[in-house]
Amino acid sequence: MIDRLPPGKVPWDLVARHVSGPLPGNVELGPGPGEDAALVRFGDALWAVASDPISFTAEQAGRLAVLVNANDVAVAGARPALFVAVLLVAPSEATPERIDRLLAEIRAACDELGVALIGGHTEVSPGLEHSVVVGTMLGPVEGRSLRTGGLAPGCRVSLAGWAGLEGSGVLLDEFGEALAGRIPAVELDALRAALAEHGISIVGPARAAAGVDGVVALHDVTEGGVGEALYEMARASGVTIEARPEAIPVLPATRRIAGLLSIDPAGLLGSGALLVGHEPDAADALARVVGALGLPFAEIGAVTGPAPEGSVSGLRRFPRDEVLRALALRGAAAWVFDMDxxxxxxxxxWTAIRRRLDVRSPSIIDDIEQRPEPGRTRAWQELRRIENHATERATAMPGARELLDLLRRHGVRTALVTNNSRENAEALLERFDLRFDLVITRDDGVWKPSPAPIERALDGLGVDPSRAVVVGDSRYDLEAGRTAGVRAVVILGPPDGEAGRQADLCFPNLDALARHAELCLDEGNAR
Structure with missing residues (x-):
């Protein structure tokens, strides 16, 4: 059973029961899936209140905390006005200069938006890899209030801004010249110009859109990009959105970055982009007011009907942001590979083999081991005959040796963990010249989906699971790696397959994985 949540937003279903229940009468909008801000009435005034952390990056965390929280109140139809900041400073960054810089970033961003910094808390917090800034923004609603869940059948959903703009900037910062050097200068200049001119603030377009008749919902794009934001909008509204992913505005540099890192721009950290739910006849007016701000505006979906739990067709969800996936292999000291x-x-x-051996349990090995003699011995003999026959006809996957050579050149330790026999494993490794620092087979008395063989391999390599990657092709590899607590599980195969959907990273083949690994391992990336 896989019960460890990956980094990113916690599923709403885990949160819902703790935040549901009666609310004071002056709370007009409380917690809900996808809702960006609460709406609270103080006397005659309606205020939006929002809170968000900056946890992806240490770069300009203070500034980002102000802008992200300002976005959340702006999409409620409010003017950002008051800000409270909590700074949790990582011990490795706990210098007066670093704290001064974070506070200066917060102050400058507040001044830029006309927001008052009214309080907060600052401390050095043990256990953090980099500093985290948590912000709370309050703002009065001027005009009508809006919410994420305002869509109804017949509405359209459009995007103001570019998908993945923020994530592109984060990845350029993280990978440096190793990534930037592979992007044409003209595309890179356009991306940097968009970041400099528009950044991640959607306060301007949100306030402009809120003033257009026929606008029924606003939602800012954040973690999980446009794909996750569309789902949040659908769920909050209780509708189905038919998405048009080909219509999503994406800068050429963002598309190129996504291709180099084998990620999807639709799931890339997207602050700076705004989803607008509107009546069809509001599209022209919206295009004018958004275009006047220098941003693209494109219809990317339509509401086709009700759906109590919300659904999106044509575009998958991204519960884990593509930035996290792109960075998952960074800093890994050991890679543990499956074989077959x-x-x-x-x-x-495998279906025929299970039938031939009369296997009733999920694991073939467990099933055979639990049989009484002489049935157990006969089953093992038959399985070995099948394996020997397959070994004779096996071929190496394209790029296998090259990937292992790449890892070796960069000083990464490698291990093979296979449920095959040692005899067959060694025969295949010798035939295809695949070299590992350590090999664990079922003959060592441990096998997947138990985490034991991976734990034994990492113990032998002297590498903590938090600095290890597992590469495989099946649910067993996923379960074993997750239970062992490795930093990332990479699955080779279709991204919409059972294992691919749950993997930290999914690649179609070893060549694609190697291209990604080369960027992550480049010595120029070291931070």
Whole structure:
């Protein structure tokens, strides 16, 4: 069972029961899936209140905290006015200069937006890799209030701004010249110009859109990008949105970054982009007011009907932001590989094998081990015959040796963990010249989906699971890696497959993984 949540937003279902229940009469909008801000009435005035952390990056965390929280109150139809900041400073950054810089960033961003900094808290917090800034923004609603959940059948959903703009900037900062050097200068200049001119604030377009008749909902794009924001809007509204991913505005540099890192720009950190729910006849007016701000405006979806839990067709969800996926392999000191289906193409028909051996349990090995004699011995003999036959016909996956060589050149330790026998594993490794620092097979008395073989491999390599990556092709690899607590599980195969959907990273083949790894391992990236 996989019960460890990956980094990113916690699923709403885990939160809902703790924040549901009666609210004071002056709270007009409380907690809800996808809602960016609460709406609270103080006397005759209606105020929006929002809180968000900056946890992805240490770069300009103070400034980002102000802007992200300002976005959340702006999409409620409010003017950002009051800000409270909590600074949790990582011990590795706990210098007076670093704290001064964070506070200066907060002050400058507040001044830029006309926001008053009214309080907060600052401390050095143990256990943090980098500093985290948590902000709370309050603002009075001027005009009518809006919410994420205002869509109804017949409405359209449009995007103001570019998908993945913020995430592109984060990835350029993280990967440096190793990434920037692979992007044409003209595309890179356009991306940097968009970041400099528009940044991640959507206060301007949100306030402009709120003044257009026929606008029924606003939602700022953040973690999980446009894909996750669309789902949040659909769920908050209780509708189905039919998405048009081909219509989503994406800068050429963002698209190129996504291609180099094998990620999807629709799921890339997207502050600076705004989803607008509107009646069809409001589109022209919206295009004019948004265009006047120098931003693209494109219809990317339509509401086709009710759906109590919300749904989006045509574009998958991104519960884990693509930035986190792109950075998952950074700093890994050891890679643990599966063999069959990952490094070696062995012609196994597992359905036929299970039928032939009369396997009733999920694990073939567990099933055989639990049988009484002489049935157990006969089953092992038959399985070995099947494996030997497959080994004779096996071929190496394209790029297998090259990937292992790449890791070795960068000083990364490698291990093979396979449920095959040691005899077959060693025969295949010798035939295809695949070299590892350590090999664990079922003959060592441990096998997947138990985490034990991965734990034993990492213990032998002297590497903590938090600095290790598991690469495989199946649910067993995913379960074993997650339970062992490794930093990332990479699955080779379709992203919409059972294992691919849950993996930290998914690649179609080893060549694609190697291209990604080369960027992550580049010595020029070291931070």
């Amino acid at each position: 289906g990952t490094l070696v193409d062995s012609p196994y028909d």
